[in-house]
Amino acid sequence: MIISSVGVGTDKDSYKAGREACTQAMSGIPADQKINLLIVFGSTSYDQDRLVAGVSETIPDALLIGCSSAGEISSQGFSTEKSVVVMAIATDQMRFWGSMGNHILWNPQQAGDDYANTLQYESHGYVTSSLVFVDVLSGGGDKTLLGVTTKLGDDFPLFGGAATDDLLFFETYQYYQGKAYKGSIVGVGISGDYLAVGVSGHGFLPIGMSRKVTKSEGTTLFELDEKPASSIYKDYLGEEYSGQLHDGLLPSLAISYPLGIYSQQNNNVVLRNPIFVDQKGSMTFTAEIPPGSEIRLMISDIEQGLETTKTIAEEVLAKLGGRQPKAVVVINSISRKKMLGPHVDEEIELIQRIFGRDVPLIGFYSYAQIDKQPSEETPLHNGSLLIWALAE
Amino acid sequence: MKIENSETKLASAGWIVDARWYYALLAYVLGLITRIDFVHVNALVILTGALAVVMACNVFFTLTLRRLREADFTARQLNILNAAQITLDLVFFFLVLVVTGGGLANVGHSFFFLPIFVSMIIFGFRGALVVAATSGLLVFISIFSTQVIIEQIFSGQIPKITPELSSAVAQSGIIFMIYLITGFFGGHISRLIKIRDVHMHDQIAREAEHVDRLEFLSKEFDKSAKLLVRRDIELTSVNEKLTQLDKMKSEIISIVAHQLRTPLAAIKWTLKMLIDKDVGTINKEQEELLLKGFESNERMILLINDMLAADRLESGRIKYTFVPVQFEDLVQSMIRSLLTLATKKSIHVELVMPKNVLPKIKVDPDKMNDVLQNLIDNAIKYTPEKGSVVVGVAMEGENELHFWVTDSGIGIPEIEHDKIFSRFFRANNAIRSATEGSGLGLFIAQSIVKRHGGKLWFESALDKGSTFHILLPLT
Numbered sequence: 111m112i113i114s115s116v117g118v119g120t121d122k123d124s125y126k127a128g129r130e131a132c133t134q135a136m137s138g139i140p141a142d143q144k145i146n147l148l149i150v151f152g153s154t155s156y157d158q159d160r161l162v163a164g165v166s167e168t169i170p171d172a173l174l175i176g177c178s179s180a181g182e183i184s185s186q187g188f189s190t191e192k193s194v195v196v197m198a199i200a201t202d203q204m205r206f207w208g209s210m211g212n213h214i215l216w217n218p219q220q221a222g223d224d225y226a227n228t229l230q231y232e233s234h235g236y237v238t239s240s241l242v243f244v245d246v247l248s249g250g251g252d253k254t255l256l257g258v259t260t261k262l263g264d265d266f267p268l269f270g271g272a273a274t275d276d277l278l279f280f281e282t283y284q285y286y287q288g289k290a291y292k293g294s295i296v297g298v299g300i301s302g303d304y305l306a307v308g309v310s311g312h313g314f315l316p317i318g319m320s321r322k323v324t325k326s327e328g329t330t331l332f333e334l335d336e337k338p339a340s341s342i343y344k345d346y347l348g349e350e351y352s353g354q355l356h357d358g359l360l361p362s363l364a365i366s367y368p369l370g371i372y373s374q375q376n377n378n379v380v381l382r383n384p385i386f387v388d389q390k391g392s393m394t395f396t397a398e399i400p401p402g403s404e405i406r407l408m409i410s411d412i413e414q415g416l417e418t419t420k421t422i423a424e425e426v427l428a429k430l431g432g433r434q435p436k437a438v439v440v441i442n443s444i445s446r447k448k449m450l451g452p453h454v455d456e457e458i459e460l461i462q463r464i465f466g467r468d469v470p471l472i473g474f475y476s477y478a479q480i481d482k483q484p485s486e487e488t489p490l491h492n493g494s495l496l497i498w499a500l501a502e
Numbered sequence: 503m504k505i506e507n508s509e510t511k512l513a514s515a516g517w518i519v520d521a522r523w524y525y526a527l528l529a530y531v532l533g534l535i536t537r538i539d540f541v542h543v544n545a546l547v548i549l550t551g552a553l554a555v556v557m558a559c560n561v562f563f564t565l566t567l568r569r570l571r572e573a574d575f576t577a578r579q580l581n582i583l584n585a586a587q588i589t590l591d592l593v594f595f596f597l598v599l600v601v602t603g604g605g606l607a608n609v610g611h612s613f614f615f616l617p618i619f620v621s622m623i624i625f626g627f628r629g630a631l632v633v634a635a636t637s638g639l640l641v642f643i644s645i646f647s648t649q650v651i652i653e654q655i656f657s658g659q660i661p662k663i664t665p666e667l668s669s670a671v672a673q674s675g676i677i678f679m680i681y682l683i684t685g686f687f688g689g690h691i692s693r694l695i696k697i698r699d700v701h702m703h704d705q706i707a708r709e710a711e712h713v714d715r716l717e718f719l720s721k722e723f724d725k726s727a728k729l730l731v732r733r734d735i736e737l738t739s740v741n742e743k744l745t746q747l748d749k750m751k752s753e754i755i756s757i758v759a760h761q762l763r764t765p766l767a768a769i770k771w772t773l774k775m776l777i778d779k780d781v782g783t784i785n786k787e788q789e790e791l792l793l794k795g796f797e798s799n800e801r802m803i804l805l806i807n808d809m810l811a812a813d814r815l816e817s818g819r820i821k822y823t824f825v826p827v828q829f830e831d832l833v834q835s836m837i838r839s840l841l842t843l844a845t846k847k848s849i850h851v852e853l854v855m856p857k858n859v860l861p862k863i864k865v866d867p868d869k870m871n872d873v874l875q876n877l878i879d880n881a882i883k884y885t886p887e888k889g890s891v892v893v894g895v896a897m898e899g900e901n902e903l904h905f906w907v908t909d910s911g912i913g914i915p916e917i918e919h920d921k922i923f924s925r926f927f928r929a930n931n932a933i934r935s936a937t938e939g940s941g942l943g944l945f946i947a948q949s950i951v952k953r954h955g956g957k958l959w960f961e962s963a964l965d966k967g968s969t970f971h972i973l974l975p976l977t
Contacts, residue, residue: 186821318727319720346731351739366738367731409731452745455953463955466977467824467864 112201112304112502114437114470115139116185119164119194124156127194128164135198136169138470143200145169147298149241149439150176150285151183151474152194154275158283158290165196166288172198173208175298176285177243177273179474180444181454185462188454197472199437203502204302207233210286211257211295218249221295222257229299230261237262239306241439241498242270242297245282246478247385250329251490252397254295259482259489268489269308269498270297271441272396272478277365279385282477303502307429310481310496312381312446313418314408316370318346321406326399330392331384334405338391342369346407364393365445368493372404381408381493383445385477396478397490408493412453415446419457419495423464426497433501435465440473445493447475461497510699511580512570514624518587519563526556526594529613533598536608545601552597559590584624588633591617596640604644606673611641618685626696627689634685638678645670752813759806759813766806769799808942811872812925815949822869822953826862829870829903829974830855830895836874837893840882847887854894863903863976869950873958876943877907877970883939884932885911885967901976908969914962922960923948931964 115138119131132148139145148169152161158178166174181188184195199206209232211225229237240262244254251272258268273282286296300306321342325333334342343364344352351363364387370379384393426435440461450457462471479496482489530553537545566583595617599610614637621633645667773796775781777789784792814820837853844851881891889910898904914922918929926941951958955975962968 317731319724346728347735348728348732351732351735363735366735407727407731409734451741459953459955463975463977 112436113139113143114197114199116470116472117196118184118186120191124160125164128161129168131194131196132165132168135196139198139200145172145198145200147199147206148172148174149197149472151179153192154178155192161194162285162290163288173206174287175296178275178283180274180276181447181475183440183458183473185471187458195472204300204304207237207299209297214245214249214254214293218253219257222254223261225295226258226261233299233301236301237299238301239267240297240299242295243284244272244295245284245293246272246396247282248293251478252488255489268482270480271476274477305433305501307426308481308496308498309422309425310479310491310494311418311422312494313414314381314410314493316406317409318407320404323399323401323403326401329395329398331399332392339393340387340391342407366448368408368445370406370408380491383492397488410449412450415450416457416460419460422495422497423461426499430501435469435499435501437500438465438469438471439498441479441496442473442475443479443493444475446495508577511624515584516567518620519560522560525616529598532609533602536602538603548597548601552594556594563587588617588621592636599644600647606677611677622688622692627693630685630689634681638681641674641677645674755809756813759810762806766803805940808940811946812942822866824864824866826864827867829863830860832870833895836878840878844882849882849885850890852892856896861976865954873947873950876947881907881909885909898973903974905972906969910967913964913966913968915964
């Protein structure tokens with residue numbers, strides 16, 4: 111048996127909002143069932159510690175994981191105001207193992223390694239899949255995940271998302287047990303009798319000619335075709351708009367038009383959003399940009415975006431092979447949120463229509479989406495939509 | 503089919519010049535080993551002298567080729583150079599043949615295959631045949647010279663036909679034929695290669711043209727892409743501003759509507775008290791005036807409520823609760839509540855129900871009631887007295903439910919079909935026939951149906967009536 115329920119808290123007080131969401135989620139679970147796991151996504155406009163305390167003190171025995179978001183999603187649709195969403199899961203056929211890795215700023219790979227080690231130690235190696243939430247602002251997200259996959263194996267099903275901070279690109283929070291952490295990776299390892307399926311995709315298409323990465327180092331891209339990296343945006347957006355690339359900390363225009371990196375192994379395109387553009391034209395990303403890669407500007411529209419949503423949701427359903435989803439976690443990207451604009455609700459409605467409106471659904475808008483496929487070079491994606499579904 | 507493939511010919515000439523350094527030396531060494539010294543002339547001197555001339559000529563050829571490569575050269579210049587090369591080879595190999603005994607007795611004759619192959623490459627079919635025939639002739643001459651026949655002829659003697667001579671002439675005839683056959687087939691192969699080269703050259707030229715064209719088009723596409731992105735960003739930016747303005751407008755409407763509700767409610771109850779004579783008697787004229795005021799106030803309240811509902815729908819503040827319901831029950835109860843209105847206008851309302859009970863459908867019952875009310879109420883409102891309204895529900899396929907309302911009303915003018923679901927829009931004939939209505943009903947209905955993942959559309963003929971359809975997914 112797997113039962114889940116979702117609650118939404120919108121109270122102005124952080125603690126009360128957390129408690130409100132958790133109480134609402136709890137009300138959907140029969141009183142005689144023990145709640146094992148709480149997944150929490152909350153707006154950074156709340157006091158994060160008080161928010162998490164509000165949730166964890168309502169159900170102290172359950173494992174709590176989650177992160178800060180740039181927009182919360184629930185069975186009630188996309189929240190138009192600041193909110194916290196909680197999914198409560200009760201089950202007698204699965205076990206959840208919580209884990210955390212810290213200090214991504216100093217050594218991202220070590221943080222991922224610590225996360226995986228704890229998970230394996232706690233579960234005695236029985237863990238068969240994992241859902242993680244990670245900070246990508248203080249260190250390379252792909253390095254952190256490399257730490258996890260090196261330990262757990264390349265075929266280990268790993269899904270999740272990167273915490274956000276309402277598009278401030280300053281600092282994000284990861285929720286674990288009763289506290290909110292910074293610069294960490296948190297998550298849950300799952301074992302037992304269950305089926306967890308995750309599918310991701312983006313729906314962006316390349317536009318214009320490709321450019322070659324002629325100088326890059328780690329997550330910083332210096333030059334494309336021997337010109338400053340941001341010239342790709344200047345060329346396409348024109349002088350009038352490209353100036354906005356340097357407005358504040360947020361390269362907001364770059365979110366609408368992510369860059370597509372062509373895989374050297376197959377024809378897949380991985381999207382990358384710069385999180386920082388400096389005055390010299392270098393751009394910093396959440397993952398490594400390999401030298402010699404082929405890069406193109408990507409564009410999408412509402413119709414294409416919603417078509418991708420439909421394809422992904424249907425693929426999840428097909429992978430479930432007729433099993434009824436008991437809980438759905440949607441990890442969406444800020445690029446898609448910006449691209450869909452006022453149509454974000456339509457996307458959630460579309461997902462609900464495909465899975466069934468009574469299937470509890472929770473999600474958030476993230477800086478990166480994690481979907482580890484054995485054939486893929488990197489589990490970290492930008493501009494994508496990840497739908498993760500749990501079935502008996 | 504001829505092509506001026508001068509670059510290839512020039513390259514071939516270069517290879518031959520390069521190769522000559524080796525094969526001339528090889529022929530010289532072999533000649534030295536197998537040489538037969540004559541009475542008057544030392545073979546070593548002849549061979550060494552010939553090699554020196556060949557090497558000197560080859561230096562000349564190398565320099566000439568370099569000059570040709572640097573300057574614009576003509577095909578004729580190249581042909582002369584190549585002819586000189588082959589002539590030099592033929593003369594040199596003839597001398598080697600002579601000093602090694604002539605005919606087929608020694609290895610000298612095999613060197614003639616070299617100029618034959620070379621001529622195949624640079625001159626083609628005819629050139630190869632000419633060089634083959636010349637080679638054969640030189641072999642014959644070598645026999646006659648070594649058998650002292652030429653000497654005998656020059657000294658006026660009748661040449662002696664010895665069995666050795668006959669055998670050598672016969673063998674030379676065979677080698678002559680072999681040269682010719684080699685020249686013929688080699689020339690033929692050379693011709694085929696040339697034809698293939700022509701095809702390949704054409705193909706490469708065509709492909710190079712395609713590559714140029716593709717490159718040009720890619721650059722043009724890139725320019726178009728830049729235009730598209732800039733247009734996209736401008737539209738997105740304008741759209742964002744409009745959304746902001748729309749949000750502000752919605753907020754103003756919401757504030758104004760909320761502010762108006764309280765005084766309108768106060769007016770309503772004041773008028774009601776006056777009409778109900780709670781504060782004293784009024785005459786009939788006063789009552790009529792108050793009733794008109796009351797009705798106008800009611801319309802105003804309805805309009806304000808519609809405006810607030812539309813605003814809530816647009817801003818996404820309305821939350822939907824989907825529960826499984828028996829759709830027929832919703833329709834039946836809605837018809838019951840509107841029957842009084844229909845009876846007032848003597849309109850016949852017919853309900854078409856399926857024979858079997860429909861599967862339950864997941865909808866938000868309150869919102870769906872608003873939709874049904876809007877559509878059935880419109881049908882009754884815009885149908886003249888004694889008209890008819892038909893309401894129906896049925897399954898459409900396995901996963902969808904079809905609801906429809908047909909009336910015999912005023913219809914919608916065709917010119918206004920595409921505006922009918924817009925906010926505050928009312929068709930001209932609708933305004934004339936019924937004064938009530940905010941023009942928000944269909945907008946609200948469509949928003950709700952959309953949120954249910956369904957589709958709302960209509961068919962209409964002016965003065966004949968309209969049919970509104972809804973298609974809703976079951977889950």
